[in-house]
Amino acid sequence: MxxxxxxxxxxxxxxxxxxxxFKIGQGAVVCTEAQxxxxxxxxxxxxxxxxxxxxxxGGPVIIGENNHIMEKAVIINKKRPDGEPVKPLVIGNNNxxxxxxxxxxxxxxxxxxxxxxxVVGDNVIVSDYCVIGSECKVQSNExxxxxxxxxxxxxxxxxxxxxxxxxxxxxxxxxxxxLPNFHRTIKST
Amino acid sequence: xxxxxxALEYKRYVLYLCRCSGLVGIESLYFCRHCKLLxxxxxxxxxxxxxxxxxxxxxxSVPQTDAKAKKFRCTHCYQCPMCTTPLATRFVQLPPPPGKxxxxxxxxxxKTDASPTKEGxxxxxxxxxxxxxxxxxxxxxxxxxxxxxxxxxxxxxxxWTTRExxxxxxxxxxxxxxxPHPFQDRYKALLSYYKDLDLYERVSSQNMSRQVSGRKPxxxxxxxxxxxxxxxxxxxxxxxxxxxxxxxxKDPVRLPDSYYTEPVDVSSLTTIQQKLxxxxxxxxxxxxxxxxPLPLISRKTIRCRGCDHILLKPDVNVNLVRFxxxxxxxxxxxxxxxxxxxxxxxxxxxxxxxxxxxPVSYSMTISFNQLSSSKKLKEIxxxxxxxxxxxxxxxxxxxxxxxxxxxxxxxxxxDQSDYVLSSEPGRIVLKFGAIPSRxxxxxxxxFEVVFSYEPLIEADRDxxxxxxxxxxxxxxxxxxx
Ligand SMILES: [Zn+2]
Ligand SMILES: [Zn+2]
Ligand SMILES: [Zn+2]
Ligand SMILES: [Zn+2]
Numbered sequence: 001m002x003x004x005x006x007x008x009x010x011x012x013x014x015x016x017x018x019x020x021x022f023k024i025g026q027g028a029v030v031c032t033e034a035q036x037x038x039x040x041x042x043x044x045x046x047x048x049x050x051x052x053x054x055x056x057x058g059g060p061v062i063i064g065e066n067n068h069i070m071e072k073a074v075i076i077n078k079k080r081p082d083g084e085p086v087k088p089l090v091i092g093n094n095n096x097x098x099x100x101x102x103x104x105x106x107x108x109x110x111x112x113x114x115x116x117x118x119v120v121g122d123n124v125i126v127s128d129y130c131v132i133g134s135e136c137k138v139q140s141n142e143x144x145x146x147x148x149x150x151x152x153x154x155x156x157x158x159x160x161x162x163x164x165x166x167x168x169x170x171x172x173x174x175x176x177x178x179l180p181n182f183h184r185t186i187k188s189t
Numbered sequence: 190x191x192x193x194x195x196a197l198e199y200k201r202y203v204l205y206l207c208r209c210s211g212l213v214g215i216e217s218l219y220f221c222r223h224c225k226l227l228x229x230x231x232x233x234x235x236x237x238x239x240x241x242x243x244x245x246x247x248x249x250s251v252p253q254t255d256a257k258a259k260k261f262r263c264t265h266c267y268q269c270p271m272c273t274t275p276l277a278t279r280f281v282q283l284p285p286p287p288g289k290x291x292x293x294x295x296x297x298x299x300k301t302d303a304s305p306t307k308e309g310x311x312x313x314x315x316x317x318x319x320x321x322x323x324x325x326x327x328x329x330x331x332x333x334x335x336x337x338x339x340x341x342x343x344x345x346x347x348x349w350t351t352r353e354x355x356x357x358x359x360x361x362x363x364x365x366x367x368x369p370h371p372f373q374d375r376y377k378a379l380l381s382y383y384k385d386l387d388l389y390e391r392v393s394s395q396n397m398s399r400q401v402s403g404r405k406p407x408x409x410x411x412x413x414x415x416x417x418x419x420x421x422x423x424x425x426x427x428x429x430x431x432x433x434x435x436x437x438x439k440d441p442v443r444l445p446d447s448y449y450t451e452p453v454d455v456s457s458l459t460t461i462q463q464k465l466x467x468x469x470x471x472x473x474x475x476x477x478x479x480x481x482p483l484p485l486i487s488r489k490t491i492r493c494r495g496c497d498h499i500l501l502k503p504d505v506n507v508n509l510v511r512f513x514x515x516x517x518x519x520x521x522x523x524x525x526x527x528x529x530x531x532x533x534x535x536x537x538x539x540x541x542x543x544x545x546x547x548p549v550s551y552s553m554t555i556s557f558n559q560l561s562s563s564k565k566l567k568e569i570x571x572x573x574x575x576x577x578x579x580x581x582x583x584x585x586x587x588x589x590x591x592x593x594x595x596x597x598x599x600x601x602x603x604d605q606s607d608y609v610l611s612s613e614p615g616r617i618v619l620k621f622g623a624i625p626s627r628x629x630x631x632x633x634x635x636f637e638v639v640f641s642y643e644p645l646i647e648a649d650r651d652x653x654x655x656x657x658x659x660x661x662x663x664x665x666x667x668x669x670x
Contacts, residue, residue: 113348131347131348133346133347148456149348149349151272151347151348152272152347156460158347158456158457158475159456159457160348160353161476162350162352162353164343164350164352
């Protein structure tokens with residue numbers, strides 16, 4: 001309740017502080033309302049919506065091209081215990097991080113879909129063409145093979161044999177044009 | 190009664206106990222405003238409207254006789270064999286044949302050469318009836334002679350596609366067909382055999398009755414003599430026909446060697462539910478799945494069993510999801526929710542935070558009683574600590590966020606604030622307690638919720654009934670020693 005009221009009663013002037021070292025590629029749109037901390041590289045034509053969260057705590061986060069990171073999606077390179085080497089979190093191209101999805105994965109390939117409210121733990125390696133269904137949690141220590149689909153209330157898995165490339169290019173192009181009209185964007189530092 | 194422990198094992202944390210001792214979620218409880226009683230699905234009468242059968246995906250309504258002929262399935266909607274979601278349609282734009290593109294060169298030809306198959310975007314149209322019909326009846330190949338659109342079916346939920354099982358892309362949605370039945374010929378032969386047999390027996394019994402009426406009684410033994418039938422050429426023809434399509438039992442089905450030598454890949458096998466979706470094939474491998482025609486639905490009218498008043502009646506129009514008459518408990522009964530999974534210690538009173546939300550526009554007085562339960566329930570429930578006294582839930586006002594808190598908070602009696610964790614208009618969080626007594630089962634507490642009731646319509650007002658009672662059982666989870 002307190003949280004709800006604070007949003008209504010105008011704490012909007014406080015924008016989240018984006019502290020860190022950002023490299024943002026050509027044609028990418030990263031809104032200032034997104035929370036970015038740490039060393040983050042974002043490839044060209046990637047769209048980061050307001051209120052999306054990217055934290056580079058345990059090393060840099062490197063995001064490829066044509067990724068779509070929606071509102072309240074969380075991408076974290078988790079802080080590792082002392083003594084362990086710093087590892088970058090590399091995310092490939094054409095991935096879709098939907099509303100409220102949470103990705104703490106070690107590495108993410110290309111053409112993956114993270115559906116709303118899914119959780120991917122920090123010991124998981126996501127390869128290509130995977131679909132993590134909404135509300136599905138993967139927190140084991142494993143590599144998801146290419147084309148893994150996890151969906152349903154029981155988190156059932158199967159493997160796609162036929163992979164179809166994502167079709168969100170048109171939507172991304174549209175958002176790249178539209179978002180800067182209504183939001184301030186972060187420039188590369 | 191056997192359903193009680195079973196229902197509690199589901200991952201539902203809060204269940205309401207109906208008068209018929211069935212345990213249900215609040216969404217499946219109805220409230221009869223005439224009898225002032227809560228009723229679950231088991232104690233209402235359901236009336237199925239057979240005249241109104243429709244497809245849940247394309248909303249086409251089908252006459253009853255047609256529906257029977259179509260085996261109660263839609264002819265142009267399919268459901269995902271993986272997860273039963275209605276399949277959406279997508280298309281691929283094929284480039285024009287090379288001969289044609291040379292004769293009519295344009296700017297797009299270079300682009301199509303670079304990417305030979307261009308995926309159609311956003312054309313997931315099976316959910317919208319008009320467009321799906323348009324797609325199926327007028328393939329766009331007619332419009333633009335250069336390129337052809339090829340359709341495939343796509344599940345928006347689990348991303349299964351018809352390409353997954355090597356079904357080639359089709360030019361029209363009508364080209365998608367049900368998988369042919371493996372024993373179709375045999376069924377047809379058997380059906381014709383029994384029809385023939387029926388006819389034969391009818392004719393022979395007519396002959397017999399004529400003979401009987403002709404006062405030439407025959408000994409009954411002749412009726413039991415089947416050798417006469419066997420000699421009949423007509424019977425012999427039919428028997429041969431059936432034998433020709435009969436399955437040979439010489440070769441029993443043997444499991445392939447890979448069953449014993451290779452590790453099992455669970456993700457490539459189908460579940461029992463997936464198998465039973467298609468009873469005629471029962472595919473055991475994900476590769477053998479096939480899109481099923483979508484089952485049609487009919488509308489249900491639900492009546493109170495006590496007074497026969499209608500509790501739920503859908504709108505006449507198939508396309509509308511709204512209801513003409515709707516008396517559900519969610520409009521009257523406070524909604525009880527577990528705030529978080531409590532930490533339970535065996536044998537000690539542990540805190541169970543429970544939120545109570547009032548759905549009504551009047552201020553609701555609410556109090557709690559210990560559950561006077563049956564023996565069977567007492568076995569599975571553990572002792573509960575219940576807030577004493579009554580709490581008043583003010584009606585939820587949309588403008589309350591902008592007003593000051595003090596005028597809107599819940600009014601409490603003395604010593605009652607100990608029970609309240611937080612309160613706001615229309616919602617209160619109270620401290621309940623559970624004393625887990627067994628380690629082998631989840632700790633469950635039960636109590637009765639007594640809440641005030643004011644009918645919306647003046648005619649329903651009954652001075653005798655100003656409050657209602659509903660027993661609630663909460664599964665608090667596992668306890669640790
Ligand atoms: Zn009942
Ligand atoms: Zn249909
Ligand atoms: Zn599906
Ligand atoms: Zn009634």
